[in-house]
Amino acid sequence: MAKDNEKLSKDLFQPIELSAEKSEELTRPELSFWKDAWIRLRKNKAAILGLIFLVIIFFMAFVGPHMNKYEGTDALYEAKNLPPRVQGLEWMELFDGKHAWYVQGPTSEQAIEKGLSVFKVEDEHVRVTVVSEGNESTGELAEVELYIDEYATRGLEDRYYWFGADAMGRDLWTRVWEGTQISLYIGILAAAIDMIIGVIYGGVSAYYGGRVDNYMQRFIEVLVGIPNLVVVILMIIVLDPGLMAITLALTITGWTGMARIVRGQVLKLKNQEFVLAAKTLGSNDKRILGKHLVPNVTGIIVINTMFTIPGAIFFESFLSFIGLGLQPPFASLGTLIDQAFDSYQIYPFMLLFPSLIISTLMIGFNMLADGLRDALDPKMRD
Incomplete structure (x- = not known):
């Protein structure tokens, strides 16, 4: 080997010119935090499948009610309890x-x-x-x-109820997608309010610490000790049953989980060097919280919000199922399941479609949230 090296001519080697401009040159394309997270999320097949489920349901929730000629509140006595019928799919026993x-x-x-x-x-x-x-x-x-x-x-050969009709002769296709709209509205609104209140409350509590943190955490412990069902009943006593009562009941105690998570993350970050540097440069507390601490816990906030949405939807469905939710003529997935439960052995199609949609929502949000948790975690990088 040494003899081979001696035979190499010096002319084969050429010096590389080094300059100050090239010392900072990147050898690969620059990736932002969110772009890198999206690349990793795309590799997670389960998360992408959950995202596809959610996109389809969101699209159908807003487009579905306009795809036929029936209104969700139009009742036709002759059409009560009609099974599903889809033009061109009569060869399938279900339709x-x-x-x-x-x-x-x-x-x-x-x-x-x-x-x-x-x-x-x-x-x-x-x-x-x-x-x-x-x-x-x-x-x-x-x-x-x-x-x-x-x-x-019944002499209704010219009618097609794609999901069937309920006990009052109303089109279930329209009512199911309108109910999906309301369930999504409640879930997303409750999660958004929880996120805003929880992030502000938890960030302030952890940043100032000491007596402020002690008092604020004792208040959270009082709220956590109150069962959600008791809060719901109180809201219904004070307010009429409806969207406002359910939304308030979900947000009164729902933000405490987010506040605790944000507090824990801010406690770990507030003594880091970049926070000390911001203070040295004269940044006030509001700027440090808004520009430095909260953005560094954005991944945790997004993940927790994604888990909060299906929880809120399921809780609203539970309230409607036990009779504490929305009242007619409004319909949500929970009220539709409640109305279909009494006769599901005779007319199972009334229970099948809203149950299938709410199950798909739960699965889709949880699969996407799991994928986001892995994609936004720097420790999971290859």
Whole structure:
């Protein structure tokens, strides 16, 4: 190896010119904090899937009610409890506009093999199959199949209720998406108020510390000790049940979690060198909090807010389900589930669609929040 090195000519090596201008030159494109977080978020397939779910639901919540000719408050007695019917999808059992009832027992083919009596009645819109156990004189039924074309029998062949109609004959497609609007409004508004109050309260408490922090934290402990349901009942007693009462009930105690998280982060950062440098340069407390401390905990704030939104939506649905939420004619996902719960065994489609949407919202927000937590954490960088 040494002999090979001796054979190398000095002419093969050329000195590199160094200059003060190139000493600060970057060798790769500069990435901001948020751009770097977005690049890492895109690699998280679960977070992107959750984001797609949320975009679709947000889009349908505002566009869906305008996609058909029915209003959410228009009631038609002849259309009550109609099953879903979608033009072009009648080949699917869920969207064919027919009701089917069964009584457990052997199928028609099994009954014939066993020598049981099988009776069938069929016309254009109704099909009934009855299997009699034993002989015709016993009259004991082992199976009943009943198919009814609800739209045809009620003379509503020209109507298409994509999610069906409720007990008052109102279009569930329109009501479900209007209810999604209200649920999203409550969840996002409550999360925004929680974020604003929590960030200000927690930041001030941690920055000033001492007696100020002690008094402010004792106040939080008092609020945390009050159950949310008690606060809701008090709000409903003072105010009429509705959006205002639910929003106030969610925000009275909801911001305490955000305040505690921000306080913990600010306590870790307020003694760092960049805060000391800002004080040395003459920055006042407001500027230090707003320009230096809060931006450094933005990732934690975003993540906690993303977890707060589904919690607020679920809590509103719970209140509506127990009768403390929105009152007619307003509809949210919780009120729709509450109205469908009493008859879900007979008309399961009334419960299926609002439950599916609220479940997708919960999953989407949590998947996206998990992805943001990893993307905004500097320790997770490759």
